[in-house]
Amino acid sequence: MAGNQSDSIKVSVFGAGYVGMSLGVLLAQKYDVTIVDIDIDKLEAISKKKSTVNDELIDDFLQSKELKLSTSLSSSELIESTDIFIIATPTDYDPKTNSFDTSSVEEVINEIFKYNHDKSSLIVIKSTVPVGFTKSINKKFDSSRVVFSPEFLREGFALKDNLEPSRIIIGGMHPKIKQFTNMLVEASDVDKPPVQHMDSSSAEAVKLFSNTFLAMRVSFFNELDSFAIEKNLDVKKIIEGVSADSRIGNFYNNPSFGYGGYCLPKDTKQLLANYSNIPQNLIQAIVEANKTRQIYISEQILNKKPSLVGVYKLAMKQGSDNYRDSSILDVMKYIKDRGVKIIIFEPSIDQKFFEDYEVCKGFDDFVKQSDIIIANRFCSELETVKNKVYTRDIFGIN
Secondary structure, three states, X not given: XXXXXXXXXXXXXXXXXXXXHHHHHHHXXXXXXXXXXXXXXXXXXXXXXXXXXXXXXXXXXHHHOOOOXXXXXXXXXXXXXXXXXXEOOOOOEEOOOOEEOOHHHHHHHHHHHHHOOOOOOEEEEOOXXXXXXXXXXXXXXOOOOEEEOOOOXXXXXXXXXXXXXXXXXXXXXXXXXXXXXXXXXXXXXXXXXXXXXXXXHHXXXXXXXXXXXXXXXXXXXXXHHHHHHHHOOXXXXXXXXXXXXXXXXXXXXXXXXXXXXXXXXXXXXXXXXXXXXXXXXXXXXXXXXXXXXXXXXXXXXXXXXXXXXXXXXXXXXXXXXXXOOOXXXXXXXXXXXXXXEEEEEOOOOOOOEEOOEEEOOOHHHHXXXXXXXXXXXXXXXXXXXXXXXXXXXXXXXO
16 A cells, blocks of 8 residues: 555544554554543553553554554544544443443444544444344444454454454445455565455354354363363373364363453353354353353362462463453352352452452462462462462463
C-alpha cells in the first residue's frame, strides 16, 4: 500500500484489553490509530508507553518503535473522522440470559452510526459474539458496514500472534474488507498468511468452535489424567504415547485443574446456547467436564487432610496476569465450603484479602503456614518446597 494511502487511513480501536492493545500497536506501525477506552488509567498507561496488559512484546513495541498511536475517551469528532473502527470491548457470558452480554459492543456501534454517516467506513467487530449477531446489527441499521473478524490470541503473546497469524478470517460483505485484510497481512511478519473470507455468521461460528475444541482437548487430557490417578498409571508416559500419533500431536496436552481464562469458559457456554433445538451431546459434555474435573481435583486435595491449604498464584498459567474464571478459583471455593482454611500467595494482589481469602505477602511465610500448596502450574520458585506441592502440571509447560 502506498505511503500516502496509509497516512490518510484513520483507525479507532475501542477497548484496551489484549485484543485492542495488540491490534492497535500492530496497525500503528503504519496507520494513525487511536485507542478508545472508558478507563482513564489505561489511557494514561498507553500515553506513558506502557501496556495495559501483560505482554512483553507490546511493551517493547511501545517503547522502541515509532508508532502513530494516540488515546481518547471517544468523541463525536473522532468518530466522524474515522475510516476503520475496530471493536474489542468485553462480552462476558450472562447465565441469566444464556448468552453473551453484547451491550458494550452495541453501545459503540450505536455511537458510530449516530456520528459517522460515511457508508464507506468499516466497522470490524473483534469481540466474541453469538452466532448471528453481526447479521442482526446490519439488518437493524440497514447496512453492510459491520463485519466480524475473530481473533485467536494467547494471553501474554497477543502481539506475537497478530504478527504471526495462523489465519486471518473476515466475515461480511463490504467494499473496504479487502483493504482492511491487506492492512493485517502487511503488518504481519508472515509471508502470505492464510486469509479466509466468509459470511459473518460463519466467522462467528469459527471463533466459538475453535475455542470449544481447545476446551475439549484440555478436558480430554484432564480426564486421561484422572483415569491414570485412579488406576495408578504413569500419566506422562500415557500422554506421550497418545500424542506420538501425528493426528493427535504432542501439544496442548498438559493436565491442569481445568480450563479457564477470558475465553474458553464463556465461549463453550455460548456455543452450547446456540445449539438450542439442535441435537448434540459433545458440546454439553465439554461444558460439564470442567466442573467434574474441578470437583475431582478438590477431592484429591481434601483426601490429604490439610488444615490449611496454600494457593500458589491465581493465574491460569505462567506469564499471565489474568485470573478471571481461573479454574483454581472454583477449586478454592469447593475446599473452603468443606471447612478448610485457605491462604493465597499472589504477588499481583496488593490488598490483604482477595474476596474472603487472606493474601500472604511473603513466600517463606506462605510456605510455613501451608500444610499443602496447590499450583495449577509449577515453577522454579516451588522447587525447594516441592514435597508440599500438589499440581497436575506434568510437563512444566503452559
